[in-house]
Amino acid sequence: xxxxxxxxxxxxxxxxxxxxxxxxxxxxxxxxxxxxxxxxxxxxxxxxxxxxxxxxxxxxxxxxxxxxxxxxxxxxxxxxxxxxxxxxxxxxxxxxxxxxxxxxxxxxxxxxxxxxxxxxxxxxxxxxxxxxxxxxxxxxxxxxxxxxxxxxxxxxxxxxxxxxxxxxxxxxxxxxxxxxxxxxxxxxxx
Amino acid sequence: xxxxxxxxxxxxxxxxxxxxxxxxxxxxxxxxxxxxxxxxxxxxxxxxxxxxxxxxxxxxxxxxxxxxxxxxxxxxxxxxxxxxxxxxxxxxxxxxxxxxxxxxxxxxxxxxxxxxxxxxxxxxxxxxxxxxxxxxxxxxxxxxxxxxxxxxxxxxxxxxxxxxxxxxxxxxxxxxxxxxxxxxxxxxx
Numbered sequence: 001x002x003x004x005x006x007x008x009x010x011x012x013x014x015x016x017x018x019x020x021x022x023x024x025x026x027x028x029x030x031x032x033x034x035x036x037x038x039x040x041x042x043x044x045x046x047x048x049x050x051x052x053x054x055x056x057x058x059x060x061x062x063x064x065x066x067x068x069x070x071x072x073x074x075x076x077x078x079x080x081x082x083x084x085x086x087x088x089x090x091x092x093x094x095x096x097x098x099x100x101x102x103x104x105x106x107x108x109x110x111x112x113x114x115x116x117x118x119x120x121x122x123x124x125x126x127x128x129x130x131x132x133x134x135x136x137x138x139x140x141x142x143x144x145x146x147x148x149x150x151x152x153x154x155x156x157x158x159x160x161x162x163x164x165x166x167x168x169x170x171x172x173x174x175x176x177x178x179x180x181x182x183x184x185x186x187x188x189x190x
Numbered sequence: 191x192x193x194x195x196x197x198x199x200x201x202x203x204x205x206x207x208x209x210x211x212x213x214x215x216x217x218x219x220x221x222x223x224x225x226x227x228x229x230x231x232x233x234x235x236x237x238x239x240x241x242x243x244x245x246x247x248x249x250x251x252x253x254x255x256x257x258x259x260x261x262x263x264x265x266x267x268x269x270x271x272x273x274x275x276x277x278x279x280x281x282x283x284x285x286x287x288x289x290x291x292x293x294x295x296x297x298x299x300x301x302x303x304x305x306x307x308x309x310x311x312x313x314x315x316x317x318x319x320x321x322x323x324x325x326x327x328x329x330x331x332x333x334x335x336x337x338x339x340x341x342x343x344x345x346x347x348x349x350x351x352x353x354x355x356x357x358x359x360x361x362x363x364x365x366x367x368x369x370x371x372x373x374x375x376x377x378x379x
Binding site for chain 2: 004005007008010011012013014015016017018019020021022023024025026027028030031034035037038039042064065066067069082083084085086087088089090091092093094095096097098099100107111112113114115116117118126127128129130131132133134135136137138139140141142143144145146147148149150151152153154155156157158159160161162163164165166167168169170171172173174175177178179181182
């Protein structure tokens with residue numbers, strides 16, 4: 001059994017983490033770093049994707065319109081991977097690792113591959129569904145300009161209109177899809 | 191110093207997400223199909239409490255205003271949210287919790303991250319094209335970088351200027367906290 005903090009303790013400590021971030025640095029955000037990682041890999045194979053440019057606000061520009069956006073902000077992060085946002089997401093991974101090591105009880109081998117609710121739904125290959133889910137989630141997050149962290153948690157904490165809009169869009173799709181997709185059908189499923 | 195803070199805050203955030211069960215797709219899927227609202231209660235409480243304290247700090251000038259960062263509102267936020275929601279529902283991961291799930295040893299999280307990196311590069315490559323075909327997707331709504339409760343920061347605007355921002359923020363925070371408190375943990379259908 002995994003030990004879980006109850007909603008009161010968990011919510012209070014999670015709220016404290018959001019506050020700590022905005023008091024010390026800036027609101028929490030994650031999904032941009034997937035673009036930065038891709039950019040880092042891309043620039044290993046191409047010298048032209050990121051170039052130094054003293055006219056750009058952040059000192060770098062890119063041949064790609066997205067990386068070049070906001071005065072080369074992303075281009076700069078790609079050229080300098082040891083930056084706050086990128087180290088932040090690596091530290092998140094480490095935080096999850098540490099928590100799992102410090103708790104009693106282990107995740108079962110089959111649960112590592114697919115959660116119970118998935119195994120019961122009879123949808124076949126979990127890895128493929130996770131992969132497709134990942135494509136949709138990050139494409140959607142970049143179109144929206146943020147994800148659960150940046151838009152929903154940090155955004156709604158600051159009462160941003162965009163945060164409520166993102167939450168509305170997300171749940172309008174996610175709730176019916178989850179109910180339909182995880183309907184208990186032992187007849188082979190979709 | 192900023193790298194130290196990234197490790198401290200990122201590490202704390204990852205640890206807490208794991209401890210509340212957000213690194214386990216089972217919990218997210220069961221929240222989305224409205225059967226186990228534990229995570230919804232956690233997130234509502236976290237947003238409500240942090241929002242209230244943030245606006246108290248803003249009202250008393252105890253926070254550096256340059257740390258406030260408001261994202262623009264445009265119709266692409268809703269369209270992106272809809273696409274995001276479909277992937278979120280089938281996988282049970284989002285961009286942050288997949289990292290935590292992978293840290294906890296989940297193999298499906300690794301495939302989600304692989305898909306995520308592909309989705310992110312597809313958007314990066316398609317951005318110029320999408321923007322030229324659907325320019326209206328990126329046009330600001332209600333002034334773009336807008337909040338319900340005025341942050342008092344000049345570059346962002348508040349929607350209800352005639353009401354004190356702390357009052358607006360407090361009402362919203364109370365709604366979130368009440369939601370966290372009153373929602374049933376489990377729903378048995």
